Amino acid sequence: MKAIRAIAMNTFKEAIRNKILYSLIFFAFVMMLVSLFLDQATVGQRNKIIKDMGLGSINLFGAIIAIIVGINLVYQEIEKRTIYPLLAKPVRRVQFLFGKYLGIVLTLFVETVLMSCFLLLLVFVYEGRIDFYLTVSLLTIFIELTVVSAVAIFFSSFSSPFLSGMFTFAIFIIGHLTPYLKQFGRDSGNAFFEQAATFFYYVLPDLERFNFKAEAVYHLPIEPEKVILTVLYGLLYVSTLMVLSTLSFERRDFK
Amino acid sequence: MQTAIETQNLSKTFKSGFLLKETQALSDLNLTVASGGIFGFLGPNGAGKTTTIKLLTGLIRATSGEGKILGKPIQDVSVRTRLGFLPERPYFYEYLTGLEFLHFCGELHGMNKTDRIQKIESLLELVQMKGLETRQLRRYSKGMLQRIGLAQALINDPEIVILDEPMSGLDPVGRKEVRDIMLLLKEMGKTVFFSTHILSDAELICDQVAILIQGKLKNQGKLETLLNPKVTSIDVCLQNVTEQQIGALDFVSTPVKVYEHTLLLSLENEGKLSRLMDWVHQESGKIVSITPRKETLEDMFMEEFNAVKA
Structure with a gap:
């Protein structure tokens, strides 16, 4: 456990000392500020726009950070051979991978909290109160980011950073379209296509499950069971991916 | 152990x-x-x-x-x-x-x-x-x-x-x-x-x-x-004698290297060294240095390497 904690903290240190992270957070802040100037197009809906764009920015930039950090921090260890002295110590490969993952999750947590505070502050300035309803959506966004980073770790456990980045980004996009995938297969009228669509529907992460933006922005009722199930779904998906990543990483030769 | x-x-x-x-x-x-x-x-x-x-x-x-x-x-x-x-x-x-x-x-x-x-x-x-x-x-x-x-x-x-x-x-x-x-x-x-x-x-x-x-x-x-502790050869440095003179000696079989006024040759054993020293003395030549050589790790390594190459 000590080894996992040490690797996680070291990964976190590495991530927060990387300038790319700050650039992306800066862009997310800029996107949120831009929403303040969109009120002319949306008369009377300004606060909704701020919340909607804010949550969207946190989600998008969070995913980009999850992909970049998730892939780079594992790949660099191998490419720059920093992993050599590590694995020659009493550290199991599974501990290394979990340590890396937890470090990335910690980075995403701090980054999400930072961006969330900025959004809540903007809303507070505009509405004069803290909108706690947004926190449900912020929580599920964070869980989604942990899934995306697990996908990134999974691909980088056996593939190059470029391919891993492409695959993970593709899964992030497709993951938001999976509810349509099943419907699309059914509508195609082709048995093979329908089966393939159903297969991918179950295998790929359903990232739309984590989308509570509309409920948060328009203050629609949110069932607690639905949120709990969503969190559990995220945890289950992350666990499965980490098991698969470990299996692939265990067999890998560091040439 | x-x-x-x-x-x-x-x-x-x-x-x-x-x-x-x-x-x-x-x-x-x-x-x-x-x-x-x-x-x-x-x-x-x-x-x-x-x-x-x-x-x-x-x-x-x-x-x-x-x-x-x-x-x-x-x-x-x-x-x-x-x-x-x-x-x-x-x-x-x-x-x-x-x-x-x-x-x-x-x-x-x-x-x-x-x-x-x-x-x-x-x-x-x-x-x-x-x-x-x-x-x-x-x-x-x-x-x-x-x-x-x-x-x-x-x-x-x-x-x-x-x-x-x-x-x-x-x-x-x-x-x-x-x-x-x-x-x-x-x-x-x-x-x-x-x-x-x-x-x-x-x-x-x-x-x-x-x-x-x-x-x-x-x-x-x-x-x-692994390394032979015995002296395998003796390097001798000479002056005031010519390459032709050395070449004429029957007990010197290795080639002689010439560096300006200095000759460098290698002898297989101490017997040959003693004969060479007598001869140099007779010819009024000068012995600059005598270096006994033992087998080095490099010699052994090169021997193994050449054997694999061959």
Whole structure:
């Protein structure tokens, strides 16, 4: 456990000392500020726009950070051979991978909290109160980011950073379209296509499950069971991916 | 005496490219490294030295055969608590300071903070990095990285220290410093296993060596038994005599080298030396130097290497 904690903290240190992270957070802040100037197009809906764009920015930039950090921090260890002295110590490969993952999750947590505070502050300035309803959506966004980073770790456990980045980004996009995938297969009228669509529907992460933006922005009722199930779904998906990543990483030769 | 490292028919084949072309990097390595002392693992580039070290440290998996460290299989992670390792051309986390890096390595060995602080203090003294530990690793020179690398390999006070090409890329001062640290580790009763292709370094400090060529072990043993202790030839430097005069002597069979006014020749035994000295005296020549030569590690290495090539 000590080894996992040490690797996680070291990964976190590495991530927060990387300038790319700050650039992306800066862009997310800029996107949120831009929403303040969109009120002319949306008369009377300004606060909704701020919340909607804010949550969207946190989600998008969070995913980009999850992909970049998730892939780079594992790949660099191998490419720059920093992993050599590590694995020659009493550290199991599974501990290394979990340590890396937890470090990335910690980075995403701090980054999400930072961006969330900025959004809540903007809303507070505009509405004069803290909108706690947004926190449900912020929580599920964070869980989604942990899934995306697990996908990134999974691909980088056996593939190059470029391919891993492409695959993970593709899964992030497709993951938001999976509810349509099943419907699309059914509508195609082709048995093979329908089966393939159903297969991918179950295998790929359903990232739309984590989308509570509309409920948060328009203050629609949110069932607690639905949120709990969503969190559990995220945890289950992350666990499965980490098991698969470990299996692939265990067999890998560091040439 | 306890065995520190032992391998039996350890082999590694790499598959590469689209067609998974096989390359045999190591074949049937049977190596025995006794505890204590310095063991030099020698071989030209591409001989399989790093592959062997990666197998011993668990970075790659053997295709066949087995290896043991302190009696435990190399796959056993627990044995690494008694092992220290410095990879070739080490590259560490450049965003960390030397001190942070050493603390991190200590944590991986499960050391508590008090122990880490004490150990790091003594290691910084040992590798002469005191006062430089708060700099980020990206600001370290090659020699400094090598020294901090040695410190991380020793953080857990290991019984066996494996060093992959520890002198490579270092200047003569740096090489001497690394050699001195290795000798100190030997004095402390540790086993130092290091790979190198710099034979002069190995000859200076090794108790035992193994020679690996094209993935196969060619020779292994103590230096004093491997190398012929007898004088194999005598180099003589002469002046005030000509090359033609020397050429006419029937007991000089080796070619004579001429450097301006000096002649250099090699004799096979002391009998011939005494005849040459008498002759030089007669001809009023001058003997500048007489150097007896013993077999060097390089001679033995080249002999093995040429045998494989042939």
